[in-house]
Amino acid sequence: MRPRNDSRPIGVFDSGVGGLTVLAELRRRLPAESTIYLGDNARAPYGPRPADEVRTFTLESVGWLLAQDVKLLVLACNTATAHALPLVRDVATVPVLGVVRPGAVSAAASTRAGHVGVIATAGTVASGAYAAAVGEADPRLVVTQLACPELVPMVEAGQLSGPVAEATVSGYLGDLFGADPLIDTLLLGCTHYPLLRPVIEQVAGPHVAVVDSAFTTALAAEDLLDVLGARTGQDGPGANRIVTTGDVATFSAVAATVFGAALPSVEQAVVAAV
Amino acid sequence: MRPRNDSRPIGVFDSGVGGLTVLAELRRRLPAESTIYLGDNARAPYGPRPADEVRTFTLESVGWLLAQDVKLLVLACNTATAHALPLVRDVATVPVLGVVRPGAVSAAASTRAGHVGVIATAGTVASGAYAAAVGEADPRLVVTQLACPELVPMVEAGQLSGPVAEATVSGYLGDLFGADPLIDTLLLGCTHYPLLRPVIEQVAGPHVAVVDSAFTTALAAEDLLDVLGARTGQDGPGANRIVTTGDVATFSAVAATVFGAALPSVEQAVVAAV
Numbered sequence: 001m002r003p004r005n006d007s008r009p010i011g012v013f014d015s016g017v018g019g020l021t022v023l024a025e026l027r028r029r030l031p032a033e034s035t036i037y038l039g040d041n042a043r044a045p046y047g048p049r050p051a052d053e054v055r056t057f058t059l060e061s062v063g064w065l066l067a068q069d070v071k072l073l074v075l076a077c078n079t080a081t082a083h084a085l086p087l088v089r090d091v092a093t094v095p096v097l098g099v100v101r102p103g104a105v106s107a108a109a110s111t112r113a114g115h116v117g118v119i120a121t122a123g124t125v126a127s128g129a130y131a132a133a134v135g136e137a138d139p140r141l142v143v144t145q146l147a148c149p150e151l152v153p154m155v156e157a158g159q160l161s162g163p164v165a166e167a168t169v170s171g172y173l174g175d176l177f178g179a180d181p182l183i184d185t186l187l188l189g190c191t192h193y194p195l196l197r198p199v200i201e202q203v204a205g206p207h208v209a210v211v212d213s214a215f216t217t218a219l220a221a222e223d224l225l226d227v228l229g230a231r232t233g234q235d236g237p238g239a240n241r242i243v244t245t246g247d248v249a250t251f252s253a254v255a256a257t258v259f260g261a262a263l264p265s266v267e268q269a270v271v272a273a274v
Numbered sequence: 275m276r277p278r279n280d281s282r283p284i285g286v287f288d289s290g291v292g293g294l295t296v297l298a299e300l301r302r303r304l305p306a307e308s309t310i311y312l313g314d315n316a317r318a319p320y321g322p323r324p325a326d327e328v329r330t331f332t333l334e335s336v337g338w339l340l341a342q343d344v345k346l347l348v349l350a351c352n353t354a355t356a357h358a359l360p361l362v363r364d365v366a367t368v369p370v371l372g373v374v375r376p377g378a379v380s381a382a383a384s385t386r387a388g389h390v391g392v393i394a395t396a397g398t399v400a401s402g403a404y405a406a407a408v409g410e411a412d413p414r415l416v417v418t419q420l421a422c423p424e425l426v427p428m429v430e431a432g433q434l435s436g437p438v439a440e441a442t443v444s445g446y447l448g449d450l451f452g453a454d455p456l457i458d459t460l461l462l463g464c465t466h467y468p469l470l471r472p473v474i475e476q477v478a479g480p481h482v483a484v485v486d487s488a489f490t491t492a493l494a495a496e497d498l499l500d501v502l503g504a505r506t507g508q509d510g511p512g513a514n515r516i517v518t519t520g521d522v523a524t525f526s527a528v529a530a531t532v533f534g535a536a537l538p539s540v541e542q543a544v545v546a547a548v
C-alpha cells in the first residue's frame with residue numbers, strides 16, 4: 001500500500017492526441033489530482049506498427065512517465081493496451097490501468113440482449129482486445145466488431161458534427177447493425193470517438209447504450225485511488241502537464257481543434273534514443 | 275506495489291451468510307486464488323445496529339482477517355461498506371474493496387433512461403450508500419430505493435423460487451416501478467438477493483437490466499488483482515476457509531440451504547473480547 005494522501009501525479013500515456021479525452025475525464029472527476037500526459041506523436045499512430053515495435057515504444061514512453069514519479073499509470077491508448085499492458089505491468093513499479101477493460105466491463109453490464117457492438121480502429125479490431133475483454137467479463141455475450149478507419153482523421157480535422165460526420169457515422173453503424181441487428185450496446189473502442197458521442201448517440205437511437213472508454217477509464221482510476229487510499233491530500237486544483245515527443249505546434253493545433261482553448265501549454269520531451 | 279505472484283488469500287467479510295454470494299463469484303472467477311471468508315454471525319444482522327457499533331464490529335472482524343495475512347480485503351457486507359469503508363481503508367495495510375461501488379458503477383453504465391432502482395434491506399436504504407454511489411458515477415441519474423425486509427428471511431429459509439417468492443418479489447417490484455415507471459435498471463443492493471435473481475428477472479421483465487453486486491464485486495476484485503499484479507502464481511485450485519463467529523451448525527445449515535452441498539466445512543473463530 002502506498003502512503004495516504006499521495007500528491008504525486010497520475011501519468012497518462014497515448015501514442016498521440018486521442019488520450020486527451022481520457023485526460024479530460026480524469027481532470028473533470030479528480031480536479032485536485034495532478035496529471036502528466038505524454039503523447040508519443042513523433043511515432044504515432046501506433047495502430048499500423050508491428051506488435052513488437054508497439055511494445056518497445058510503449059515501454060520507452062512509460063519509462064519516461066515513471067521517471068516523473070507518477071503514482072498511477074493510465075495507458076490511454078488502445079493499441080498500447082492491447083499489445084503491451086501485461087509487459088508494462090511487469091516493469092512498472094506503480095499500478096497500471098489500461099483503457100480496454102473498464103469499457104468492456106461497462107458494456108457487459110449494459111447489454112440486455114447480450115449483443116455488444118465495438119467500433120474502433122483497424123488495429124484495435126484486429127487485436128481482438130475488446131472482444132476478449134467483453135468475453136472475459138461475461139462469456140455468454142456476442143460481440144461484433146467494426147473497423148472505422150475514417151473516424152480518427154475526421155475527428156482530428158475537427159469534424160465533430162454536421163452532415164459529413166452524420167453521414168460517415170451512419171454508414172459505419174448501418175454496417176454494424178446490419179451485421180447484428182440485436183446489438184443494444186455500442187462500445188467506443190477508440191479514445192477519439194467520445195468526441196463524436198453526440199452524433200453516434202443520435203444515429204444509434206435511444207435503444208442503444210453508448211459506452212465510452214474515456215468515461216469508464218476515468219471512473220476506474222478514481223475508484224482505484226480510493227481502493228488504494230492514494231488520493232492527493234491537497235485541496236486546490238492539481239497541476240497538469242502535457243508533453244509530446246513530436247512537434248509542439250502541430251500537437252497543440254490538433255489538440256486545440258479537438259479540445260478547445262482550455263488546453264494547458266504543451267512541452268516537448270525525448271523519451272528514447274532514436 | 276505488492277510483489278508479483280502473490281499467493282496470500284483474499285479476505286472476504288460479511289456480518290452473516292449473505293456475502294457467500296460474493297465468495298461464490300470470486301471462486302468461480304478466480305479458482306486458483308485462496309480465500310478466507312469471515313461471517314460475524316454471533317452479532318448479525320448488522321443492519322439494525324447503530325453506525326458506531328457497526329464500525330466497531332467491522333474493525334474487529336477486519337482485524338481478524340488482516341491477521342490471517344490476506345492480500346486484499348472484500349467487504350461483502352452492505353452495512354459494513356456503507357458505514358465503515360473509509361475507516362477500514364484507513365487502518366488496513368492492504369487494498370479494500372467495498373460491495374457498493376462496483377454495482378453502482380455498473381448500474382450507471384447500464385441505464386438508458388437514466389432511472390435506476392435499488393432494492394436492499396431497510397438499513398442499506400437508510401444509509402443512502404447506493405444512491406450516493408450511483409450519483410457519484412453519474413450525477414444526472416435518478417435513483418429510487420425500496421427497502422424489502424422480507425427478502426433476506428425468505429432466502430435464508432430456502433425460498434428461492436415458486437409462488438411465494440414470486441408473489442413477494444412482485445409486490446416489492448410493483449411498488450418500486452409504481453414509484454418510478456421509468457426505471458430500466460434494477461440494482462440488487464443486498465448480498466442475499468443474487469440468489470433470487472431468476473425470479474427478480476422474470477418479474478421485472480426483459481426491458482429491465484438486473485445488476486448484481488456479487489457479480490460486479492467479484493469482477494472488480496479480479497480487475498484489481500490484475501492492476502496490482504497480485505494474482506497468485508499457483509496453478510492448482512486455491513484453498514478456501516469459511517469461518518464464523520457464531521454457531522457452526524447453524525451457519526452451515528443456513529449456508530447449505532442457500533448455497534448447496536459444495537460449501538467447505540465451516541470453522542469457528544473469536545474475533546474480539548466480548
